[in-house]
Amino acid sequence: MSPQPQPAPVPYMERTRNYYRALGYEDDYVWAHFEDAPFARPAKPLAAMNVALVSTAGPGDRSNRDARGRKQVWSCDAAAPPASLDTDLAWDREATHMDDRETFLPIEAMRKAAAGGIIARLARRFHGAPTDYSHRKTMEVDAPEILRRLREDGADAALLVAI
Amino acid sequence: MCHQTVSLVARHLEANGIPTVVLGSALDIVEHCGVARFYFSDFPLGNPCGHPWNPDMQAATVAAALRLIESATGPRTTVRSPFEWKPDPDWRGRYNRVRPEDREKLLAIGDARRIARGQPPRKEAPVRRG
Known part of the structure; x- marks a missing residue:
């Protein structure tokens, strides 16, 4: 017996385009697109790596926002995550909830990976990547800042979790 | 995003x-x-x-x-x-769906969003008076 075919993934770009048109927006959002993709080969075995965790969640007190409300890169000691997180983002409020932090900021799962010898350790800080409509801000401001902080923490690799 | x-x-x-x-x-x-x-x-x-x-x-x-x-x-x-x-075969179809019966509600959400963000109103938006 052949296995059941997997359902087609949700076409999020199309759904978003149709939704914003229904909200009355005339110009469709242009999603970032590149033909190529940079690829870094690991310089050491995974089991010897200090791996950083990057999420799109922010602190519950929204202290990552500037005076105009625009999000900035936020970093936090992985041993002391805040009690509440800002998850005011586009997630599926009909199908699920975000009450369990580990579903989108897997600090404990990363610790288990370290305890199990899959990685050497979780980097000392995790980082909140600001979501922004501007590709340019993400590429020219936020991504370089996250790179700088990962280097400060001696990270060899990174797991980036998208909400 | x-x-x-x-x-x-x-x-x-x-x-x-x-x-x-x-x-x-x-x-x-x-x-x-x-x-x-x-x-x-x-x-x-x-x-x-x-x-x-x-x-x-x-x-x-x-x-x-x-x-x-x-x-x-x-x-x-x-x-x-x-x-x-989880057993929920319909979740893929529900996300951000646009149903004809929601048209007016979604336009109102969009109008409120543009006001909150200081964006220009849509061209056919009703003009507020008074």
């Missing part, structure tokens, strides 16, 4: 010598952008690491994603998680 954000950040890290893996649920957005390694969790947006309150699934998902850092041999490597979302 979350998937585009982490994809752009991952590309920058890769270009600067740091291997990455993106863990997420919006396959089309991540692959449209183009990343080195993507572990695809076909779950509703919000829970890419596994079902809420299921630490075993979350640990297995994260471990599999991490292994991709070492096992991928080239860019645009996508691996799909074997886990299935």
